[in-house]
Amino acid sequence: MRLSGCGLKAYNKEDCTMSVAGITETVQYLSFKLAEEVFALDVAKVREILEFTSITKVPKTPEFMRGVINLRGGVVPVIDLRLNFGMTCTEQTVNTCIIVVEVILDGDVIVLGILADSVQEVVEMEPDYIEPAPHIGTRLNTEFIKGMGKVNNDFIMILDIDKVFSTKDLLAVQGSKN
Amino acid sequence: MVDQHIATYREEAGELLAELESSLLDLEESPDNSDLINRVFRVMHTIKGSGAMFGFDEIAAFTHEVETVFDLVRNGKMAVTKQLLDLTLKSRDHITALLSAGHGEVNRHEGDDIVAGLRQLVPQAETTMQKMDEPTAKVPPKVDSADAEQKTWRIRFRPNRELLLNGNNPVLLLNELRALGTCHVVAQFDNVPRLDTMVGEHCYLYWDIILTSSLGEEAIRDVFIFVEDDCEIKIELVDSSSLATDDQSYKKLGEILVERGDLLPVEVQKILNQQKRFGEMLVDQGVVTPEKVQSALIEQQHVKTVRQERAAPAPDAAASIRVPAERLDQLVNLVGEMVTVQAHLTQAANSLRDPTFINISEEVERLTNELRDTTLTIRMLPIGSTFSKFKRLVRDLSQELGKDIEMETFGADTELDKTVIEKMNDPLVHIIRNSIDHGIEMPEVRTAAGKPSIGKVQLGAEHFGDSVLITIRDDGAGLDRDAIRAKAVDNGLIAANAELSDSEIFAQIFTPGFSMAAKVTNVSGRGVGMDVVKRGIEGLRGSIAIDSLKGKGTTITLKIPLTLAIIESLLVKIGDSHFVLPLASVEECVELSRADVEAAHGRNLVKVRGNLTPYISLRELFDIGGSPPDIEQIVIVSVHGQSIGFVVDFVVGEHQTVIKPLGRFYQDVQGISGATIMGDGSVALILDLSVLAQTAELAEHNQL
Numbered sequence: 001m002r003l004s005g006c007g008l009k010a011y012n013k014e015d016c017t018m019s020v021a022g023i024t025e026t027v028q029y030l031s032f033k034l035a036e037e038v039f040a041l042d043v044a045k046v047r048e049i050l051e052f053t054s055i056t057k058v059p060k061t062p063e064f065m066r067g068v069i070n071l072r073g074g075v076v077p078v079i080d081l082r083l084n085f086g087m088t089c090t091e092q093t094v095n096t097c098i099i100v101v102e103v104i105l106d107g108d109v110i111v112l113g114i115l116a117d118s119v120q121e122v123v124e125m126e127p128d129y130i131e132p133a134p135h136i137g138t139r140l141n142t143e144f145i146k147g148m149g150k151v152n153n154d155f156i157m158i159l160d161i162d163k164v165f166s167t168k169d170l171l172a173v174q175g176s177k178n
Numbered sequence: 179m180v181d182q183h184i185a186t187y188r189e190e191a192g193e194l195l196a197e198l199e200s201s202l203l204d205l206e207e208s209p210d211n212s213d214l215i216n217r218v219f220r221v222m223h224t225i226k227g228s229g230a231m232f233g234f235d236e237i238a239a240f241t242h243e244v245e246t247v248f249d250l251v252r253n254g255k256m257a258v259t260k261q262l263l264d265l266t267l268k269s270r271d272h273i274t275a276l277l278s279a280g281h282g283e284v285n286r287h288e289g290d291d292i293v294a295g296l297r298q299l300v301p302q303a304e305t306t307m308q309k310m311d312e313p314t315a316k317v318p319p320k321v322d323s324a325d326a327e328q329k330t331w332r333i334r335f336r337p338n339r340e341l342l343l344n345g346n347n348p349v350l351l352l353n354e355l356r357a358l359g360t361c362h363v364v365a366q367f368d369n370v371p372r373l374d375t376m377v378g379e380h381c382y383l384y385w386d387i388i389l390t391s392s393l394g395e396e397a398i399r400d401v402f403i404f405v406e407d408d409c410e411i412k413i414e415l416v417d418s419s420s421l422a423t424d425d426q427s428y429k430k431l432g433e434i435l436v437e438r439g440d441l442l443p444v445e446v447q448k449i450l451n452q453q454k455r456f457g458e459m460l461v462d463q464g465v466v467t468p469e470k471v472q473s474a475l476i477e478q479q480h481v482k483t484v485r486q487e488r489a490a491p492a493p494d495a496a497a498s499i500r501v502p503a504e505r506l507d508q509l510v511n512l513v514g515e516m517v518t519v520q521a522h523l524t525q526a527a528n529s530l531r532d533p534t535f536i537n538i539s540e541e542v543e544r545l546t547n548e549l550r551d552t553t554l555t556i557r558m559l560p561i562g563s564t565f566s567k568f569k570r571l572v573r574d575l576s577q578e579l580g581k582d583i584e585m586e587t588f589g590a591d592t593e594l595d596k597t598v599i600e601k602m603n604d605p606l607v608h609i610i611r612n613s614i615d616h617g618i619e620m621p622e623v624r625t626a627a628g629k630p631s632i633g634k635v636q637l638g639a640e641h642f643g644d645s646v647l648i649t650i651r652d653d654g655a656g657l658d659r660d661a662i663r664a665k666a667v668d669n670g671l672i673a674a675n676a677e678l679s680d681s682e683i684f685a686q687i688f689t690p691g692f693s694m695a696a697k698v699t700n701v702s703g704r705g706v707g708m709d710v711v712k713r714g715i716e717g718l719r720g721s722i723a724i725d726s727l728k729g730k731g732t733t734i735t736l737k738i739p740l741t742l743a744i745i746e747s748l749l750v751k752i753g754d755s756h757f758v759l760p761l762a763s764v765e766e767c768v769e770l771s772r773a774d775v776e777a778a779h780g781r782n783l784v785k786v787r788g789n790l791t792p793y794i795s796l797r798e799l800f801d802i803g804g805s806p807p808d809i810e811q812i813v814i815v816s817v818h819g820q821s822i823g824f825v826v827d828f829v830v831g832e833h834q835t836v837i838k839p840l841g842r843f844y845q846d847v848q849g850i851s852g853a854t855i856m857g858d859g860s861v862a863l864i865l866d867l868s869v870l871a872q873t874a875e876l877a878e879h880n881q882l
Contacts, residue, residue, distance in 0.1 A: 054860050056755065056756075056860060056862070057755065058840070058844055058850060058863060059800030059802065059847075059850070059863075060800065061844065061847060065843065065844075068840065068844070068853055069861065070855045070859050070860065073518065073855060074838065075839070075855070075861055077840070110841065110842055
């Protein structure tokens, strides 16, 4: 019977009836680790992945703004997302990477790097496999999370990277520092 | 392809309109200047012509109307009046609007109003006349003769003896030829008979003429048209500007004579065998007359001069090319990268200590520096184009406010980086608006105060080291020191008992929201302007100085760095971080030992050649961890005319700094104006010295 072929899919569809508004196409995501948590970014947002290089700290800036790096002659800020998400500062290991992303901030495209403890893989996820983020239990501001993707029975937090760096939140962090 | 042409047209029309505006404003000052009237006419004509060519029919039709009026002015049938200039300036704005908008998006009424206004100005008789000959196409203005091809002709004019009897005068003909271009005439006497046989009415002379002219052979023949039958004319082309020749010299004397048929080649050979000056030899031998030789010599000289002139640098028309600005920006970026790589190379060479390698790296360094300087000068533009824009602003504003104001500019050819000029625009607008609105008084007030009723605003630029000083001077009411002070105390900006210098008090007007205007006009008074000025100028790493005398006027001086792209700087190190300080403000470096610090008893003051200089520890200011070395360095810089020291761990040395913006994420960071990439690829931060000095001062005040 042909049913066996598409049975799994049908099952999953029923299981994930709460698909996320705004995610309608199959998209590739880059997954990476911050501490032990796995996060993912829309690959369209990712420009490149760099090895960890020396970062120049800009004085009198909040700790999560790790500083600036030289990206082929351009100066690009680097953000420690772990500090943004209430984790401890990223320690440098062999796996530490800088993911260079393009963020839209008030209508302007801004290139910046985010520190990741390790970069995992590129996964393809159908909208059906993505659930909205639960309002409690993630320890994160759910505004930042587009949805929870399910890969091999593990959940991946898909970040809305534009929201993470929206001016309001940045200013809030800067204000608390001052 | 078409789009590209249209873009070019837009660009060119934009330039033409700018030229038109400045011509019109000049015309206002000297309404009889026919050069200016012609220029206005020419600009209108060009805009119309190429507008029609690229499908800007509306522009073409509208411009035609304006052109028609200026044609009358040009022919002296109409005088240049203020009304006419007002309308023409409006037309200019209208054309600008038509240019930038697509079809049908423009307020057409405005155009119609202008046209109606223009038609009213035209005397009645002229309008009817104009209507009659409207369909006839306009003759394009005469092509500038310099553009045409320059040719040199050899003419032998040998009239018949009876020429004079027919009522012709060869002198007149020769004069006519002289009018055609550069001309040399040599008379030949060899046919003149002995006096006893000479007939008084006969013409025995003939002439050799060398003429350089842009006109063709036809024009030359036309001169002789009435004497054609009475003479023998030989016209030969001897030189032409289209002749591709780099050789500035011309044929040898002998060659010329042979070519003219005055001498046979055999004879040349014979004469050449004797060792005398060729011309003399020829005369001695009686082969040719001295006059013939002189004539040939003149031809030689003439053509030589013409060719030399041609080889000399051509006028600017051909010497400049149009390049899109982004390509230049790209070039500057590449040169920036190059400078960075070169720094890396020098570093590598010095560490390897290989003499050959060091040699090469030094050569590359020299070339890179030259390349950098050249590239940066390419982006330099004279500031004059901005000045003419302000002339218009002054004119419109003074009219609106009912004041008589004259604008003077100087140093319009001072060159500044293109980006700097663009960014200067807003601050200058605000300063000039302020001068006009608050500075210059109403004519009655001025007369009562014993000043000329016409106010004066001066705008000028001049070079000052690696900066440009831009001065805006008005002879208006000046700043009221006490009133500003009172207002600032009111606003809580300064303490009531603070002792401040004039310039410190005047600096209060740059505070956001600070306005001395009793009422808000639509020109100024909201207290936003001067804040914008300050931010704008500081964004350019420049500084502002105000000088004012109550009742006499105000002078605002802006000091702007020549370029924003690459600066000479001093590289210093604190802990593991590198910082650069603009070298232009660095005065000297001195050592600061532990003993000095202890001797100062906690005061951050150091004695430099007898002067007590305050210093700031950057390590403390920036919260950089670690302990400083035993002997630190103080870099003494001059900020707003005051010496202040910055304590660093090491002074590394001079550095070519390619300025990179830090971007939006770090836009609010105080004391850092940008970043630069060093030879090893790491990033160093550029210190904003004036902000650092300010924050340090502020922090100290708060502590007290």
